[in-house]
Amino acid sequence: MSGTGTAPFAFAPGVTAAVDVLAREQPDAPAVIEVGDRPRTLSWAELKAEADRVSAVLLDLGVQPGESVAFQLPNWAECVTVTLGVLQIGAVVAPIMPVFGEREVAMVLARAKARVLVLPRSFRKRHHAEELAAVVREAAASGRTLLVEHVLVIGDTDPSGAPRAGAAPADSSQSGVERGRSAHFGTSEPTLQAWEWHDFDAATAAAHAEPAAIAARRPSETDVAQLLFTSGTTGEPKGVQHAHRSLDLATAMEVAHLGLTTDDRIYIPSPLAHQTGFLYGLLLSWQLGVASVVQPIWDPKVALRQAFGGAHASFVQAATPFLMDVVEAVEGGETQPSSLRIFVATGAAVPRELAERATRVLDTAVCGAFGTTETCLGTLSAPSDPPGSAWGTDGRPLDGIRIRIVDDEGTELPAGREGNYELLSPTLFLGYLDRPDLTAEVFTPDGWYKTGDLGIVDTDGFLHVTGRVKDVINRGGEKIPVVEIENLLFTHPRVKDVAIVAMPDPRLGERACAFVVTADGQEPLGFTEMQEFLAAARVSKYYWPERLEAIEALPRNPVGKIQKNLLRERVAALLAAENDSTALESTEA
Template sequence: MDLTHAPLFIDKIDETIRSHPDRIAIVDLSTDEPITLTYARLDRLANRVASKLVELGVEPGDAVAYQLPSSWEFIALTLGLWRISATPCPLLPSLREREVKFIMQSSGSKLLIVPDEFRKFSYRQLVDAIRDELPVLEHVFVLPQSVRRPEVSDMGGLLTGETIDLTSRRPGPNTYSELLYTSGTTGEPKGVLHTHQTLSSALLAHTTTLSLTADDRIWAPSPLAHQTGFLYGMLVSFYLGATGIYQAIWNVDTARAAIEEHGATFVQAAMPFLADLTRSEVPPKGLRIFVATGAAVPRQLAREARAALACNVTGGWGSTEACLVCVGRPSDPAEKLAGTDGRVIDGMAIRIVDDEGNVVPPGVEGSYQVKTPAMFATYLHHHEWYEESHAGDGFFDTGDLALIDEDGFLKLTGRKKDVVNRGGEKIPVVEIEDLLYQHEAIADVAVVAMPDPRLGERACAYIVVNDGHEAPELSQITDFLGDRGMAKIYWPERVEVIDEMPRTASGKIQKYVLRNDITEKLNAEQKA
């Protein structure tokens, strides 16, 4: 598959607007009564927003920051930004003063668009708290959440004014299409810039590999301000000319409505969403494919999900920088779909290398590197980080450790920074987590390194306990692992019980938070 000259998504959107103007583009489930927009109506709203942005002085290439929940307003604004070759810079609604200030200063956005309130948090107060520290900020638009219907909303003033001719501002292949900041599994956000061509390459690969069509209905429960929702929810629906179904707050009942009432057939989302649906009292039926990302799907959950949801469940690996590179196909063997992150997509390449950069044989762990036409263009203000992350032959080092089996299926074994080095012995954290996930009392688990004066590091297991169960003792956990054949040297040597895992919006566990937590606890215990 030639991905280098994939049709641009902006052209695909316009093609649908011309040929199927009355097709439903958006089903927004963020209000009591769902809001639906046709492609033609979305186009008119986006053009009005774009015209207002031109009036405000937004130039091609300018980054525009907005912190909106998943909604028709988010989508209309994003399309409006593309209409004038500006760069969307969406911020997760969960970010607060420190993160928003950093992104605003880094992006240089002259505009900030927020809701007045979302999930009982006042964004007016957030803006007031940081505005004096943002000298380039010229305009703030606040969207009242009490007025959401598109027939009465003016989007906080973004829909005022006359529509102008935007033809001369149309983006090209190398125009920046998004500025997303990495979600912080390591604690250091980076501004990732993609172009219209790189995202279009990702979209062609994705929709072709999974045989998605305009007849599919694409459900996006992940925040649109994250690559999972932005690219594999909103933009996938646009690329296909399909209907997108959006929910702003995770709730199983809303998810059930998306699937059973509004006909969702495809979703790509984090594994916790899959677990919640599977283990709900009445699992919804109707999905065709669920691509679970953020972590390989444990075998037990994969079996449960296929039976409960009656759909294909596959794993996949992607990143903000590289987009989706590996995915399981529904036709792949069931034993490969569970416990792996799929296999490489046609037109892309993956490899595992040792510390000297040599490709290792199948089944051997090493540094995971990828090469894809969907690779990002650069890190904002830090092209040297981009250069450092690439090998001389164009492969990008993901920062992950992994292995590729003899059949070409990828299995992530951890982040380089997540490795537990116990006296020179590397602990297989992903294998431990996969086993512990099968324990009836454990709902969620993460194994991290804790400092040790003699061995350097030991393994600590953080667990979330299933409702109705008591937290297992360390001895019960080690007996469980021993009964399943795991060597004693790999057993966790401490257990910490927490209410929930710290996660990014894509569902990845922020292990640096857990490492910091156990380090602080050990220091406190030594001082006691």
């Protein structure tokens, strides 16, 4: 349960160049292990060779330094080769979440000004190549200009003939290229007809990689590496730009903080299109020089049996739903993951009861952390911290990072006082794409990043995030400690998940509504029972939720964050409907 290997050796000029070193010095060692329906392993030499062929294709298509290359790929091994192929020639990765539909895809393609798009023919009952017709229509309807010239389609089977994980069964003699270009669309979409369509496997197989040409395009540490669009739960997503240096440094800081070594293997259940999977999964594995274990389709049994049981993954950073599912699977009889030594819980607030339970059930260190797409990780606990601080807080600042809690006037507050959480870090982003105005809004006059979160720093220096500023419930001038009440309700045996949001109130401004997911095999928690539970816990009645709504599942974005904006809209609509019904009854009376 502990790492005994050596610390990673330093790479220059960055972690992408590390693959060159590893391909020469450890050519046969595993670099990528794909688990699931299509188990596949790439050695460092194979990863480098495949990435070089991707780079050659992109260079032939005229991709320039600093140009964004978009791809909408699941966690296949091919996503890793595309990522490296883009980065090592100085282009910018612009990943698109696999679950995104035409609206989001059109937005990313237009705003990234992507000329080249890589996507699967199909994945999980969707036909992405064919869906580009709807993307084009969405772009036209929303006034967006698409600059796409080339589409590389990854087929349902790989060159060995093995079906790719999640790909649809073959239903046509036509390839994804043929279906995308003509058969499915006909002539009604002239934009699509003008694009050049390429079979990814055929193009990379025919490519002639010139090592000198690829080496000549090696990026510098200040070049843009990544364009990642935020989840956009409160408005249109913003394009976050990171340089190679900030990403390289962020992974090195986590390695040092947690004491990761070359004995570790990095498990990546989070989408590679999200910062958690991309940075604290893939790039972290390159920083360490160890294998990454990727899983295209989430299934806790596959994770336990293949990622941990077979591939012996020892580290994972992922959001609450992943942790919850693995814990429940082990409690349901699956084998405990003996290789797992550290689980860093990020992406969404982790109920403290779940974190403590996971520590016991999985027999591993569960570490709290807090970061954003813009900042990378700012705080992180460590296995050596006292257990209650390791999983019961959001960690301490990593070396080189400063944090502070300030009031609304910007005055720094002492330990134990709640206020606005800000940080100063060498891993900050370069800015929002084409939006210097929005970039300026998130920084204080003295250069600190405003996270938009509320928090407390305790006397030991650990951060406790208490909620989002926009999620605060102001009941008649008194703020309700949302996270504290959520954590408490989560401990009720009949509650599987819970979220508390504000509902409008004409007298007090806002009141609290609890949305509760019932635990498996249990009866739904009643409103009176909730009140009795909170009373027994000696919670001030002022803080009790004043409405309870049972819900099958909390709405979450693709990386596990609860979309409280949707819950607020839902309860507001319920109240409006009830008020309309009451008004109608009064009129009839």
